[in-house]
Amino acid sequence: MAQKKTTFICQNCGSSHNQWMGQCNRCDHWNTIVEEKLRVSSKKTFAASSDHSAPRPIKEISLQETPRIALTEPELNRVTGGGLVPGSVILLGGEPGIGKSTLMLQLSMGFPKGPVLYVSGEESLEQVKLRADRISTGSAEVLLLPETDVELIADQLKKNKPGLCVVDSVQTLFSPELESAPGTVSQIRESAHRLIQIAKQLGVPVILIGHITKEGQLAGPKVLEHMVDVVLQFEGDRQHMYRLLRAQKNRFGSTSELGIYEMQGSGLHPVSDPSQIFTRPRDESLSGVGIGIGMEGARPLLIETQALVSTAVYGTPQRSTTGFDSRRLNMLLAVLEKRCGFHLGSRDVFLNIAGGLRVDDPALDLAVCSSVLSSSGDLPISLDIAFCSEVGLGGELRPVSRLDQRLMEASKMGFTEVVVSARSKLENPPKGLKLHTLKRVDEVAQLLFG
Numbered sequence: 427m428a429q430k431k432t433t434f435i436c437q438n439c440g441s442s443h444n445q446w447m448g449q450c451n452r453c454d455h456w457n458t459i460v461e462e463k464l465r466v467s468s469k470k471t472f473a474a475s476s477d478h479s480a481p482r483p484i485k486e487i488s489l490q491e492t493p494r495i496a497l498t499e500p501e502l503n504r505v506t507g508g509g510l511v512p513g514s515v516i517l518l519g520g521e522p523g524i525g526k527s528t529l530m531l532q533l534s535m536g537f538p539k540g541p542v543l544y545v546s547g548e549e550s551l552e553q554v555k556l557r558a559d560r561i562s563t564g565s566a567e568v569l570l571l572p573e574t575d576v577e578l579i580a581d582q583l584k585k586n587k588p589g590l591c592v593v594d595s596v597q598t599l600f601s602p603e604l605e606s607a608p609g610t611v612s613q614i615r616e617s618a619h620r621l622i623q624i625a626k627q628l629g630v631p632v633i634l635i636g637h638i639t640k641e642g643q644l645a646g647p648k649v650l651e652h653m654v655d656v657v658l659q660f661e662g663d664r665q666h667m668y669r670l671l672r673a674q675k676n677r678f679g680s681t682s683e684l685g686i687y688e689m690q691g692s693g694l695h696p697v698s699d700p701s702q703i704f705t706r707p708r709d710e711s712l713s714g715v716g717i718g719i720g721m722e723g724a725r726p727l728l729i730e731t732q733a734l735v736s737t738a739v740y741g742t743p744q745r746s747t748t749g750f751d752s753r754r755l756n757m758l759l760a761v762l763e764k765r766c767g768f769h770l771g772s773r774d775v776f777l778n779i780a781g782g783l784r785v786d787d788p789a790l791d792l793a794v795c796s797s798v799l800s801s802s803g804d805l806p807i808s809l810d811i812a813f814c815s816e817v818g819l820g821g822e823l824r825p826v827s828r829l830d831q832r833l834m835e836a837s838k839m840g841f842t843e844v845v846v847s848a849r850s851k852l853e854n855p856p857k858g859l860k861l862h863t864l865k866r867v868d869e870v871a872q873l874l875f876g
């Protein structure tokens with residue numbers, strides 16, 4: 427017999443409480459707790475069949491049953507770790523308007539193992555068709571289903587047995603089993619649970635699209651992160667043309683890969699030479715610009731760091747960063763001040779990573795320090811030099827990982843000099859590349875500006 431139960435669920439973190447509260451004591455967010463009515467069914471809906479629940483020796487389990495479905499889209503293929511695993515569930519998060527629906531429609535239309543069931547709970551069939559005409563790639567059979575009831579979607583999945591199912595978006599889904607409104611935590615959790623169960627049963631990969639809030643959290647879908655196999659994040663500034671796709675969690679591959687797309691009039695196009703887009707064409711030298719060699723996943727990437735140092739107008743100097751950790755900048759400024767005697771304490775410092783990229787690779791430290799020094803003295807850095815070293819609290823230059831690969835990229839992009847730590851171990855540096863090996867960050871000022 428079904429019994430009704432009510433519970434209070436935080437819409438931000440998904441924790442449940444016995445009573446209503448103004449502030450969630452788990453995530454400290456205000457006004458996020460909502461009363462939700464749950465219907466607890468006495469019969470367990472997700473009971474696995476008895477023969478599946480018997481233990482099996484690990485040696486007897488063969489892997490041949492789960493070959494990957496390789497994708498025609500090279501970037502998506504790399505980020506997922508070589509294609510989609512049948513029966514896996516992927517959550518694709520991103521801000522509204524970033525291009526999630528476009529990316530998934532593109533994937534569907536070029537999917538090698540059709541038909542594809544595209545469930546659209548947000549847009550009408552005509553809207554999806556209009557977008558498909560704009561993209562017009564691939565020839566896979568795509569079946570559009572305007573539906574939000576998860577039970578009916580499950581029926582269609584069983585009936586059509588597609589090669590892939592895309593659900594746009596998970597926030598619109600609802601399960602008739604529950605009384606709460608679509609988009610609430612319990613509805614999202616229940617609907618996703620049902621789809622995950624069906625995906626595993628039929629061996630169909632399912633992609634759930636989820637919107638994230640301004641703070642960068644998957645609103646509601648955050649509670650799904652532990653249930654799904656792969657969590658992909660689609661990000662990038664909407665003003666910039668470039669979109670970055672990265673894996674936050676991947677049960678079948680690494681999470682360090684980055685996919686880069688460019689949004690054009692005819693959909694998203696993979697960017698094959700990413701170093702070019704994060705640096706300016708090197709024709710004029712400007713003060714305050716330093717090129718660092720970072721790593722995004724397994725790919726080296728040349729990144730332009732731009733600094734502006736000016737006299738503080740107010741008593742307290744401003745420190746502002748875009749795309750870089752502001753605490754790390756403060757640390758680097760303190761190192762420059764304390765260890766090297768550059769007086770930056772009374773000056774405003776602004777730092778920007780070009781191209782809308784967000785980086786946290788310590789190998790960019792030296793590029794940041796150099797661009798700050800360059801702007802501070804209004805002396806441009808030679809266009810042929812790139813930087814690749816971490817800076818420690820003592821002002822010492824520290825070696826970075828995968829230096830050979832980074833140097834290859836710099837050489838490929840036409841740089842002829844690279845500043846690295848004297849402690850770096852170099853196996854075979856690329857020919858034609860001059861290396862400046864320095865011990866301390868103050869030596870770099872000497873090297874660049876004499």
Ligand code: TYD
Nearest residue numbers: 522523524525526527528560690691692693
């Ligand atoms: P959309 O995929 O709807 O974003 P999301 O599903 O993440 O909310 O598309 C986002 C934007 O992309 C939209 O404002 C229009 C733009 N766009 C293009 O520039 N070119 C195109 O070919 C398409 C299909 C969309």
Ligand code: MG
Nearest residue numbers: 526527548594
């Ligand atoms: Mg959309």
